[in-house]
Amino acid sequence: MYISFTSDVNIINMPRLLVAFARGNTMLNPNLTRSFWLVVLAIGLTAGGTALIEANKVTTTSADRAPMPVAATLFVQEAGYRRKATYLGLVRAGSDSLIGFEVAGLLQTLPATEGMRVAPGDVLAQLGTDTRRARLDEASATLERVIAERLQAEHRAERIAQLVEDGSVSEQDYDDAKLTAQAFNAAEDSARALRRSAELSLDKSTLIAPYDAVVAERLVQIGAVVAPGKPVLRLVTAAGREAHIGVPIEVARRLQVGHSYPLTLTGITVDATLRAIRDHLDPATLTVGAVFDFSDQTIASVGESAELTVEESVEAEGSWLPITALLAAPRGLWDVLAIYADEEGHYRAQGESVEILYTRGDQAFVTGTVIPGEAVVASGLQRISPGDLVEPLFIANKTMADKAAL
Numbered sequence: 043m044y045i046s047f048t049s050d051v052n053i054i055n056m057p058r059l060l061v062a063f064a065r066g067n068t069m070l071n072p073n074l075t076r077s078f079w080l081v082v083l084a085i086g087l088t089a090g091g092t093a094l095i096e097a098n099k100v101t102t103t104s105a106d107r108a109p110m111p112v113a114a115t116l117f118v119q120e121a122g123y124r125r126k127a128t129y130l131g132l133v134r135a136g137s138d139s140l141i142g143f144e145v146a147g148l149l150q151t152l153p154a155t156e157g158m159r160v161a162p163g164d165v166l167a168q169l170g171t172d173t174r175r176a177r178l179d180e181a182s183a184t185l186e187r188v189i190a191e192r193l194q195a196e197h198r199a200e201r202i203a204q205l206v207e208d209g210s211v212s213e214q215d216y217d218d219a220k221l222t223a224q225a226f227n228a229a230e231d232s233a234r235a236l237r238r239s240a241e242l243s244l245d246k247s248t249l250i251a252p253y254d255a256v257v258a259e260r261l262v263q264i265g266a267v268v269a270p271g272k273p274v275l276r277l278v279t280a281a282g283r284e285a286h287i288g289v290p291i292e293v294a295r296r297l298q299v300g301h302s303y304p305l306t307l308t309g310i311t312v313d314a315t316l317r318a319i320r321d322h323l324d325p326a327t328l329t330v331g332a333v334f335d336f337s338d339q340t341i342a343s344v345g346e347s348a349e350l351t352v353e354e355s356v357e358a359e360g361s362w363l364p365i366t367a368l369l370a371a372p373r374g375l376w377d378v379l380a381i382y383a384d385e386e387g388h389y390r391a392q393g394e395s396v397e398i399l400y401t402r403g404d405q406a407f408v409t410g411t412v413i414p415g416e417a418v419v420a421s422g423l424q425r426i427s428p429g430d431l432v433e434p435l436f437i438a439n440k441t442m443a444d445k446a447a448l
Contacts, residue, residue, distance in 0.1 A: 108431070110430060112381075112421075114419055114432075115367065115420045115436065117414060118415070119361050119414035120407075121357065122358055123362075123399070124353055125353070125400050127354060129288060129329075130348075131285050131349075132346070133285050133343060133346040133348050134284055134285070135278030135344050136282030139276070140261070141276075145243055145270055146268065147267070149266045149267075151167065152166075152264050153165060154260065155260070156258065156259060162253055166251055167274055168248050168249070171247050174244040177240045182237050188226060188232075192227055194226075198219050199219035202215055202216045203216055253279070256277070283336045283342040284317070285333070285342075287305075287332050288330065289332050289352075291328075291330060298316065300315065301316055303334065307347070308347070314348075315335045316332060317333045318332075318333045360410075361409075363396075363420075364404060367418055368398070368423075375395045376396050376398060377393055378394050378418050379428065388431055391427070393428040394412045394418075417434055419434075
């Protein structure tokens with residue numbers, strides 16, 4: 043079933059129909075009575091719904107216009123800030139040496155192991171000695187033969203000298219005998235030198251510790267053929283540690299040799315004395331080396347990191363703001379929401395741009411377009427847009443009146 047209306051029965055004529063129906067006007071078609079009440083009900087529902095929607099619109103608009111409470115802080119301009127800069131270095135041994143053989147040969151034994159403490163004269167490594175011992179034996183035999191020949195030549199020269207006195211031989215024979223003895227003297231000196239060389243070669247086939255040290259690293263393995271001067275072991279002093287830290291030249295100029303500075307090692311902070319500042323500038327890092335000595339009581343491992351932290355002043359106009367007051371923006375800048383009073387005296391948010399110069403914990407030192415002394419939203423920027431009404435609640439119990447008094 044559906045309801046239809048004649049051209050005389052429509053929404054426009056509805057008031058007339060209502061009056062007619064109320065008076066019992068017989069002009070009204072009886073068939074329309076039931077339809078009439080349905081239309082009245084529909085009109086009532088439509089009108090009520092419309093009124094409810096309009097009322098809701100008014101309520102929502104009022105809520106949008108209500109100021110939003112926000113945490114706020116003041117942009118207090120300062121002439122600069124102090125920052126802590128940390129510079130990284132390494133712990134080194136007081137003496138750190140790469141040692142090897144002075145002669146070539148096949149590495150036969152390597153008793154030194156990493157971490158072993160050694161004393162002066164301890165055997166660290168040994169080359170094969172068969173060839174060198176054979177050369178030493180040959181040089182010794184040559185020397186013995188030359189000595190015997192030299193003694194024989196000297197005795198002959200003495201006998202000839204006696205015969206010269208008797209007139210049995212000529213002076214020329216005596217001169218020849220002396221020259222022969224002198225030649226064997228020279229040959230003996232040469233043979234002694236050869237034997238000494240063979241002895242040294244044999245001695246140098248054994249690598250011994252030059253000082254009290256710890257074996258930090260083995261650089262070759264048994265069976266390797268090593269060349270003269272090739273590093274075999276790395277030794278570091280058993281005691282005495284120092285830190286080498288690269289710092290910029292301007293920082294190095296403020297450090298004082300002989301003064302104590304706190305250095306951070308793994309998990310601890312200890313005092314170390316600045317012993318020297320190198321005069322060589324590292325072209326890669328543009329730093330110079332600062333050398334710090336640890337006390338004998340400090341336990342520091344070679345290769346461990348060491349950090350030097352220094353505080354320095356930086357001249358730059360800006361203000362400290364909470365990190366929560368910043369929103370990332372393009373081109374490396376950051377957005378903040380400043381708070382200003384409109385013509386009606388209402389407080390509204392206004393977007394400004396700043397640049398972060400330095401951060402420390404949950405604070406950032408920034409510079410930008412914010413007017414010094416102006417209030418800015420300290421947190422919750424995601425809930426606010428520029429132009430929104432806000433009710434600033436100042437950090438540190440400041441009020442807007444306090445801000446106006448500044």
